Amino acid sequence: MTKEKKRLKVANPHIDYDTVWTYAPAPESTDHIHLKRRYELFINGEFVPPVKGKYFATVNPATEEKLAEVPEATGEDIDKAVAAARSAFEKVWSPMPPAERGKYIYRIARLLQERAREFAVIESLDGGKPIRESRDIDIPLAAAHFFYYAGWADKLEYAFPGRKTRPLGVAGQIIPWNFPLLMAAWKIAPALATGNTVVLKTAETTPLTAMKLAELFQDAELPPGVVNIVTGGGKTGQMIVNHPDVDKIAFTGSTEVGKYIRKALAGTGKRYTLELGGKAANIIFEDAAVDQAVEGIINGIFFNQGHVCCAGSRLYVQESIAPEILRKLKDRIATLIVGDPLDKNTDIGAINSRMQLEKIESYVRIGKEEGGAIFQPPCKLPAKGYWHPPTLFTDVSQSHRIVQEEIFGPVLPIQTFRTVDEVITKANNTPYGLSGGVWTDKGAKIFKVTKQIRAGVVWANTYNKFDPTSPFGGYKESGLGREGGLQGLLPYVELV
Ligand code: NAP
Ligand code: MG
Numbered sequence: 001m002t003k004e005k006k007r008l009k010v011a012n013p014h015i016d017y018d019t020v021w022t023y024a025p026a027p028e029s030t031d032h033i034h035l036k037r038r039y040e041l042f043i044n045g046e047f048v049p050p051v052k053g054k055y056f057a058t059v060n061p062a063t064e065e066k067l068a069e070v071p072e073a074t075g076e077d078i079d080k081a082v083a084a085a086r087s088a089f090e091k092v093w094s095p096m097p098p099a100e101r102g103k104y105i106y107r108i109a110r111l112l113q114e115r116a117r118e119f120a121v122i123e124s125l126d127g128g129k130p131i132r133e134s135r136d137i138d139i140p141l142a143a144a145h146f147f148y149y150a151g152w153a154d155k156l157e158y159a160f161p162g163r164k165t166r167p168l169g170v171a172g173q174i175i176p177w178n179f180p181l182l183m184a185a186w187k188i189a190p191a192l193a194t195g196n197t198v199v200l201k202t203a204e205t206t207p208l209t210a211m212k213l214a215e216l217f218q219d220a221e222l223p224p225g226v227v228n229i230v231t232g233g234g235k236t237g238q239m240i241v242n243h244p245d246v247d248k249i250a251f252t253g254s255t256e257v258g259k260y261i262r263k264a265l266a267g268t269g270k271r272y273t274l275e276l277g278g279k280a281a282n283i284i285f286e287d288a289a290v291d292q293a294v295e296g297i298i299n300g301i302f303f304n305q306g307h308v309c310c311a312g313s314r315l316y317v318q319e320s321i322a323p324e325i326l327r328k329l330k331d332r333i334a335t336l337i338v339g340d341p342l343d344k345n346t347d348i349g350a351i352n353s354r355m356q357l358e359k360i361e362s363y364v365r366i367g368k369e370e371g372g373a374i375f376q377p378p379c380k381l382p383a384k385g386y387w388h389p390p391t392l393f394t395d396v397s398q399s400h401r402i403v404q405e406e407i408f409g410p411v412l413p414i415q416t417f418r419t420v421d422e423v424i425t426k427a428n429n430t431p432y433g434l435s436g437g438v439w440t441d442k443g444a445k446i447f448k449v450t451k452q453i454r455a456g457v458v459w460a461n462t463y464n465k466f467d468p469t470s471p472f473g474g475y476k477e478s479g480l481g482r483e484g485g486l487q488g489l490l491p492y493v494e495l496v
């Protein structure tokens with residue numbers, strides 16, 4: 001028995017840590033999943049092979065098995081996709097009466113709901129996230145986004161009273177691997193509702209739900225060229241960014257690539273929105289409902305293996321309750337189940353890729369080298385695949401790299417504070433400003449703190465809650481522009 005397990009047993013004699021959290025396996029069936037061996041580019045309503053004939057594999061990060069092959073799109077393919085989008089924009093989509101556009105988007109939303117199970121399983125297979133999340137969060141929210149923006153299609157004059165809107169044209173959209181289908185929905189739905197057409201590039205490690213979405217567009221009889229979906233790496237993304245006939249870029253990904261895109265677009269007249277990294281402060285005051293806060297902190301950082309731009313990835317606890325919070329956090333993470341993403345009991349699935357796992361491991365090394373005290377619960381990781389146990393760090397300060405830099409994994413550095421002003425200063429002491437969280441019993445404190453934290457979203461007594469009606473986006477190096485809600489329409493229109 002490890003020392004930690006012994007400590008847990010002494011702390012909680014009523015819990016048998018050897019057996020209590022070992023459930024029988026409850027894997028979601030994959031019988032109904034039909035993946036092709038090879039997918040093609042979705043251009044002008046059809047699946048077409050890449051001009052240069054190059055493909056790469058996408059693997060299941062929980063097993064390291066190859067799931068399928070997808071094309072690496074090159075310049076000629078991007079030219080074709082942009083030309084298809086341009087032609088569809090001019091001839092079909094922008095002249096179409098807005099209410100008719102809305103009907104297509106509603107149809108997409110309904111089909112997605114009907115096939116939710118299939119999409120959820122594929123999302124978990126390709127990306128490693130627990131099925132409970134893809135089933136209950138990613139796919140329903142993706143459908144909700146299409147429903148929400150379908151509703152706006154013929155009501156834009158109410159969104160911008162007294163103004164008329166004109167679509168921009170062809171939108172180039174580039175998405176990351178942490179919420180593949182959801183990010184596609186965030187980007188495609190408002191673009192279509194406002195009359196634009198799309199060329200979307202998926203992330204290298206998670207192309208499959210977007211390929212399925214392309215099949216769904218065919219079933220929805222979306223006119224050819226309105227949405228084109230290409231696969232490929234960073235170079236493919238660059239070609240979309242630099243294409244002269246693209247009118248707008250919508251990018252979600254790292255701050256590093258976001259900076260590159262901003263430079264590349266300077267002076268081109270192209271519009272753009274950037275949703276980038278984050279390092280959110282989650283703050284617990286001594287008057288908070290402690291158990292609720294602990295659960296929220298766990299959800300804030302371990303949800304989706306910490307692969308969340310708005311994850312609560314820095315914890316600040318008021319000094320008087322720090323020992324209690326720390327004990328409860330340790331006890332709670334000892335019960336988290338790490339393993340098969342398809343198992344309905346799993347809390348923490350597979351890390352998305354070997355590269356991301358190595359990045360997380362290197363940050364854990366840095367945390368230790370810089371003098372942080374690490375806590376990892378006893379936890380057996382599967383032999384194959386990419387896994388990381390939930391990890392806490394104490395004895396860290398603002399200057400530690402694991403406090404300043406985005407790890408994008410299940411690693412939480414914890415600090416204490418004494419006063420409200422002190423914690424606001426610490427929370428804002430970061431180049432990022434995407435999100436934050438406050439846990440307190442006092443409404444006045446919620447207003448004071450949320451007003452002073454420089455971040456796009458600040459949750460109070462909850463965390464990681466999303467809704468298509470509320471805008472999302474960052475301050476400072478977390479990005480530019482908003483997605484979601486009424487505000488999410490603006491980046492896709494010219495007001496006249
Ligand atoms: P990334 O490396 O920036 O990649 C994002 C997307 O950009 C991928 O499709 C990537 O292709 C592509 N790309 C890479 N280099 C490019 C270039 N030079 N030009 C154009 N496109 C390029 O980010 P990631 O590692 O996939 O995703 C994690 C990051 O996204 C984190 O920093 C996270 O905080 C951020 N994120 C932010 C939000 C938000 O809403 N603010 C949401 C989710 C994630 P490949 O995949 O093929 O490299
Ligand atoms: Mg994959």
